[in-house]
Amino acid sequence: MTPAQGNLREASFRRLFPVQVARALAAQLAIAVSLVHSQGIVHGDIHSGSILVKLDSTLDHLSVDQFREEYGKPEIVPIRRVDGQPLPPNVPSHAVMPLYLGKKAQDFTLDDARGLVLSDFGEAFAPGTE
Structure with a gap:
């Protein structure tokens, strides 16, 4: 999978997406869920943190x-x-902080919405077999 710029929770913290972008994100999410369901799988835990761009x-x-x-x-x-x-000898002396590659919700474009990725299938299940 290609790198993501971040999830929608981080992007939208105290910010709003432009209306057209919010609609496009919702449509893309519906398409992603439909695709997953067509394969007989239920995601089980969709939230803004599991939706990447x-x-x-x-x-x-x-x-x-x-x-x-x-x-x-x-x-x-x-x-x-x-x-x-x-520090004990097995503990590193320094840490590298994660780099945020995303942007704020108000800066999202329709092109960004086209890059929606549904992730984190840790709670997914197949109702036909489980």
Whole structure:
């Protein structure tokens, strides 16, 4: 699966999608659910966090420098114990924070809506067999 720019929950936090985009997202979700149902599967846990939107393009054509120019450098944070004691030898000294590739709901376009992906099938089941 190609990388996603994020889920609809993150994009819509305290923001609204343009009306045309919201309608297109709803239509795309209905199509995705219909496809899953046509295969005899029920998703079981659809929510805005399990609805992703593909990135505008793939990242394969970007060099590391181009990627960092486009999306920024990764944030590296030190790991410290709350009690101030030294870290055990099996614990890394730093963590790399996840990079958010998404955009805010009000910035979504109809092209973004066409890239809807239904994900997280951890609660999915097949009613014909279960």
